[in-house]
Amino acid sequence: MPVSRRRFLLAAVLPMLTVGATGVLAVASGQQTSAEATQTQNTNPADALPVSTTAGSVVQIVAHPDDDLFFMNPDLSRSLVAGSPVTTVYLTSGEADGRNEAHGAAAEDPAQPADRAHYAEARQNGIRSAYAQMATGDRTSVWKRTVLPTAGGGQAELDVLIAKPQVNLVWLQLREARNPSGDNPDSLRGLWDGRIPALGPQLTTGTPVRQPFTYTKDQVIQAVAGLLGKYRPTTIRIQDPAPGRYADTGKYTDHQDHMYGARFAQAATVRYAAQVPAGERPRFTVQNYLGYHNGTLPHALDPQTAEAKIGYLKTYAWDDRENYCGSPSGCGDRKVAGSPTGRNWAQSLRYARGDNASWxxxxxxxxxxxxxxxxxxxxxxxxxxxxxxxxxxxxxxxxxxxxxxxxxxxxxxxxxxxxxxxxxxxxxxxxxxxxxxxxxxxxxxxxxxxxxxxxxxxxxxxxxxxxxxxxxxxxxxxxxxxxxxxxxxxxxxxxxxxxxxxxxxxxxxxxxxxxxxxxxxxxxxxxxxxxxxxxxxxxxxxxxxxxxxxxxxxxxxxxxxxxxxxxxxxxxxxxxxxxxxxxxxxxxxxxxxxxxxxxxxxxxxxxxxxxxxxRAGYGAVGVAGRLLSGRADSGTVSTTGLGGPPAWTESRMLFAGAPAGVQEAGGETTTAVLGLDAELHVVTALSRPARTVWHRAVPDSS
Incomplete structure (x- = not known):
């Protein structure tokens, strides 16, 4: 990663935050937030409550390697920097046409040898490198690859980042549709619609999984539900199960694997919630992410955040062609190297649902x-x-x-x-x-x-x-x-x-x-x-x-x-x-x-x-009188006064969805967010507050 991007990421988050031994954010030694510096100015009884910090665990479920990098970042990188347990589940191998070349003459040449197992392995290598870079700053940080039996009766590959074992990647390695919208029954779409009885795998060359398998529709749902039971997330990130169609062509506005993969994930969350009583697991929230449609909309990210995101995509794309991973398949996805921003995707992050402030x-x-x-x-x-x-x-x-x-x-x-x-x-x-x-x-x-x-x-x-x-x-x-x-x-x-x-x-x-x-x-x-x-x-x-x-x-x-x-x-x-x-x-x-x-x-x-x-940020804005709240470019929930000082007061908490606020009798305001721990967090302040300190609305009684 270029030094400028590393400095941006560290400058945006680390001067304010460090990761404690428990995996949640703590105040850096010798540092004080602007909220804590003025703590004596308010006698609200809530001041005695613990200050909200990032907590909980995240499971992401995506169709292909790179869907998380294009459509869930920078939420993903912020969670990794915060030290949150993060597991990403890849439903398919993303083998496409099996040619690991940047788009152009070489990729389109019929004489170019196609090897889907090698190309899928290269994509895995690129993902591991990108995650290692986001989590540790070193793209060569080592992974342990093992076999994980699934509740669906098959086997998945489990990759654990040795330096940060709370970072896991799970590969179901099912066959992808190999076309964004074409009619291919041998796909997640065909399996969901009942056009095929079962879907087989596309194993990568380096995977420890050696046993062939197939999954029925119900077995895919059960496999993913079982992974949710294993990792016990409080936040589940999935793609958009209902992206719609283009009015002129009738084609999906997103890749069919994204849409039907999200439906499988959606069904798995229902299965998981029904199979495991709430008292035996943490409660969870779901966040949906917009996919290809981002390419038709104005950029949502500021240039510095977009640059850092694109840097991770370049790592995934094996942009420098240096054989640092030692794999004969290659160290990344060269198809992305020709356009690491995708089709205008990398400069945005948007939630497909739950991005309003009226709750x-x-x-x-x-x-x-x-x-x-x-x-x-x-x-x-x-x-x-x-x-x-x-x-x-x-x-x-x-x-x-x-x-x-x-x-x-x-x-x-x-x-x-x-x-x-x-x-x-x-x-x-x-x-x-x-x-x-x-x-x-x-x-x-x-x-x-x-x-x-x-x-x-x-x-x-x-x-x-x-x-x-x-x-x-x-x-x-x-x-x-x-x-x-x-x-x-x-x-x-x-x-x-x-x-x-x-x-x-x-x-x-x-x-x-x-x-x-x-x-x-x-x-x-x-x-x-x-x-x-x-x-x-x-x-x-x-x-x-x-x-x-x-x-x-x-x-x-x-x-x-x-x-x-x-x-x-x-x-x-x-x-x-x-x-x-x-x-x-x-x-x-x-x-x-x-x-x-x-x-x-x-x-x-x-x-x-x-x-x-x-400072910049992304997502919807909460309004409570003259107090504004929103997601800062660091990903944390932040507040500022409309018409007051331009500086935003940043918290130490990542969250899901959007903030919401109300102004109450007497001029006080209450603003709320849902943390990544699936708990409600609130701050109550005057309309022009000297400080804003977040705490759990319902304190932990344990």
């Missing part, structure tokens, strides 16, 4: 609720009135299949609704689908009722691959719920309650095109409902003319391109939007109003763009 909400009378999917169920944390009240939870609502990402809405009487999507696996392949569901409190401050299904605007998975967004919701003045979803055709859909409480028969169409990510909603001081959705080039708006009126739009906002995730918060007569600048990650904000002047033109009034300043 924390205040109910009546002053109760606070936080929601997240744990173990495939919706978890609820509750805190009574007042910021000094005690948090309880998580309580899990009945019903499984809940996907990452939750949204909330509050009714006029103070009752709270939680919304999500639910995946239905079904007995048959064609039964796979996503549907929008919601649950409502029976009374203000009371228990939540059962999940109710609103169906889906996608009537058949074969048409849209269930590619609907996380829903967003608003409540009309007369107490009716309106739910908004981006559909697989990238338009906005609505389903609204009738005055009597029932629902319309179908999802209405609100239009728009090229919509990305999740819609966000807010209601301004005049009671007008606002809905905003990102496109690849700007942001579109839908606004009701009055509190009782229907949404009008889509209106162009004229805003510049964003990195996709939006956050909306009511502010006076308008709604303030928060988003990140492409190729930077700096947080930007505008105020959108719908006054008489805009009504004449049919276009909302949009203020000039201002920036919060400070």
């Amino acid at each position: 924390l909400v205040t109910g009546a009378p002053g109760n606070l609720y936080a929601f997240s999917a744990l173990d495939g169920r919706m978890a609820v944390w509750h805190r009574g009135p007042g910021t000094r009240a005690t948090w309880t939870g998580p309580a899990l609502l009945p019903g499984t299949g809940i996907d990452p990402g939750a949204a909330t809405a509050r009714f006029p009487d103070g009752r709270v609704a939680v919304l999500a999507t639910r995946t239905v696996l079904g007995e048959r392949p064609q039964d796979y689908r996503r549907e929008i569901v919601y649950a409502v409190q029976s009374a203000p401050g009371g228990p939540f009722g059962p999940w109710q299904s609103l169906g889906t605007p996608e009537t058949a998975d074969a048409d849209g691959t269930s590619a609907v967004s996380t829903p967003s919701a608003a409540v009309t003045p007369d107490g009716r719920l309106a739910v908004y979803v981006r559909d697989a055709h990238r338009t906005l859909r609505i389903r609204e309650q009738r005055p009597g409480g029932g629902w319309g028969n179908d999802w209405g169409r609100l239009g728009g095109e090229d919509l990305q990510g999740d819609p966000v909603t807010a209601t301004d001081a005049a009671g007008r409902r606002h809905v905003y959705v990102t496109t690849t080039k700007s942001v579109l708006a839908w606004i009701s003319a009055d509190p009782a009126g229907a949404l009008q739009g889509p209106f162009p906002t004229g805003l510049p391109a964003t990195t996709v995730p939006l956050t909306a918060a009511a502010e006076g007569a308008g709604v303030r939007l928060y988003f990140r600048r492409p190729d930077s990650g700096v947080v930007r904000t505008v105020l959108v109003t719908a006054g008489p002047a805009s009504a004449a033109t049919g276009k909302p009034a949009v203020s000039s763009v201002t920036e919060a300043g400070g």
Whole structure:
């Protein structure tokens, strides 16, 4: 790795963090965070609680060697630097055409010898080198390769990094589809769809696995579920099981192995949660990652973070051709050497689900609720009135299949609704689908009722691959719920309650095109409902003319391109939007109003763009009054005051999803995140805090 990249990574993380003997982050000797330096300025009883640090363990499940490097980094490298136990499971060998050459004449020459076993081995060598570099700084750090029997009845290769034995790689070595979208029954897709009874392996030349095997669909699911039982993750990272199709060609927007591999992983998490009771394993959360579609969107990472990520990809690609590994197969994947950024993938990281900031909400009378999917169920944390009240939870609502990402809405009487999507696996392949569901409190401050299904605007998975967004919701003045979803055709859909409480028969169409990510909603001081959705080039708006009126739009906002995730918060007569600048990650904000002047033109009034300043980052931004929270370029959750000093106060904690915040009575704010340990962490502070110290909402009683 070039010295400049090493220095960047160390400068971004290590001056603030070191890895303790327990594998979690600790303050470097002689160092103080800005939060701790001002600890005496606040007498909040929560100050006596342990400061939140990175904890938990991570399992990643990907289809091919390099999917983790392209689509899960820098989350991956941050976890490795933090000392977290990390295991990556590769479902296929990624043997492709068996030619280990950079794309070009040599790779396309029919005379070029093809050897899939050797090429798959070269990809393994490259992955081991990249992980060794990320974890130790030395790409030649030694691995121990052994055979691991699987719960599916076959054998996998297990690689353990000797210098950091908490870093494991597991290779199932199944045959890949060998084409991003072509119809090849001998593949994960064919196995999932029942077109073949079993799928065989593509063993690498150097693997210790010598026994041939095949897996049925159920055996693949059981094999992965067994690995989850072995490694007991608190965070599971998988690819996107429902990426959608291109409107013009009908082809998948992602590699078929990515999509169907993610479905196998999805089914395995369900199997694991059902087979191992929660008391015998830690609770877990799931994070989905966007794949090929990143290439069509603005860059989400700042240049320094992207450079470090590309450096690891160059190691994987065996960019220097030095035979440091001593393998006759080669030390990496030369196909990537011709373009280590992929097809515009390396400069971004995006979550396919769970990247919104609306999962924390205040109910009546002053109760606070936080929601997240744990173990495939919706978890609820509750805190009574007042910021000094005690948090309880998580309580899990009945019903499984809940996907990452939750949204909330509050009714006029103070009752709270939680919304999500639910995946239905079904007995048959064609039964796979996503549907929008919601649950409502029976009374203000009371228990939540059962999940109710609103169906889906996608009537058949074969048409849209269930590619609907996380829903967003608003409540009309007369107490009716309106739910908004981006559909697989990238338009906005609505389903609204009738005055009597029932629902319309179908999802209405609100239009728009090229919509990305999740819609966000807010209601301004005049009671007008606002809905905003990102496109690849700007942001579109839908606004009701009055509190009782229907949404009008889509209106162009004229805003510049964003990195996709939006956050909306009511502010006076308008709604303030928060988003990140492409190729930077700096947080930007505008105020959108719908006054008489805009009504004449049919276009909302949009203020000039201002920036919060400070260090870059990626992902959605949480908003609590004037306090902003988000992922810093180091990957930790950080906070800053809007309009205050530009510096972000960084924590010592990596987390999943997005932060969320609320401003409470008296001007105090509460911000929450879900740590990699699948625990809720919170910080309560004044709107312009002197410090922000994170702690577990529900202290560990052990």
